[in-house]
Amino acid sequence: MVNGRNKGANFERDLAKILLDELGLTFKRDIEQYREAEHGDLICVDMPDFPFSIEAKRRRAGYGINPQWWSQTCDSALATNRLPLLVYKYDRLPIRWRFPVAAIVGMSDFVPAGDLTEQYDWRYAVECDTMTAMMIVREHLADA
Numbered sequence: 001m002v003n004g005r006n007k008g009a010n011f012e013r014d015l016a017k018i019l020l021d022e023l024g025l026t027f028k029r030d031i032e033q034y035r036e037a038e039h040g041d042l043i044c045v046d047m048p049d050f051p052f053s054i055e056a057k058r059r060r061a062g063y064g065i066n067p068q069w070w071s072q073t074c075d076s077a078l079a080t081n082r083l084p085l086l087v088y089k090y091d092r093l094p095i096r097w098r099f100p101v102a103a104i105v106g107m108s109d110f111v112p113a114g115d116l117t118e119q120y121d122w123r124y125a126v127e128c129d130t131m132t133a134m135m136i137v138r139e140h141l142a143d144a
Helices: 004-023 067-080 130-143
Strands: 027-029 042-044 052-059 083-090 096-100 125-128
Touching: 004 027, 004 042, 004 052, 004 130, 052 067, 067 083, 067 096, 083 130, 096 130, 125 130
Parallel strands: 052 083
Antiparallel strands: 027 042, 083 096, 096 125
C-alpha cells in the first residue's frame, strides 16, 4: 500500500526540481505545513519574496481539482500575502497548475477570494500545463 504522505513529499521534491530547472531558484519543503495551518508546501530559498504560495497535491485517481484544495491554497496565500498557486497531479496524467485569473491579467493588487467588491477574485481561476505555468511565473519574477 502506498503511503500518501510519502507520495506527497516525493511530489513536492519533484516540483522543487522542476522549479529549479525552469526558474533557477531553489525551493524546499515547508515542514511547518504539518504543524500549523496556512503554510504552503514549498518555500523559495533564493527569493524570500517569491510572489506565489505553492500548494501541491498528488493523488492516485481523479480528474480536476477538489474545491477544498483551492480553498486551502487561497488561505495559505492570504496568510503569507502572496498569490495562490495550486499544482496537482493524478497518476498517468500530466501535472496541472492553477492560478487565479488576477495573476494572469497582470493585476498587481490581488483581491482575496471573499471580496466581491472587485472584478477579479481568486474564485476565478485558470489551469495550464507546466511550460505555460513557468512563463506566467517568469513574468511575475520579471516585475519583482
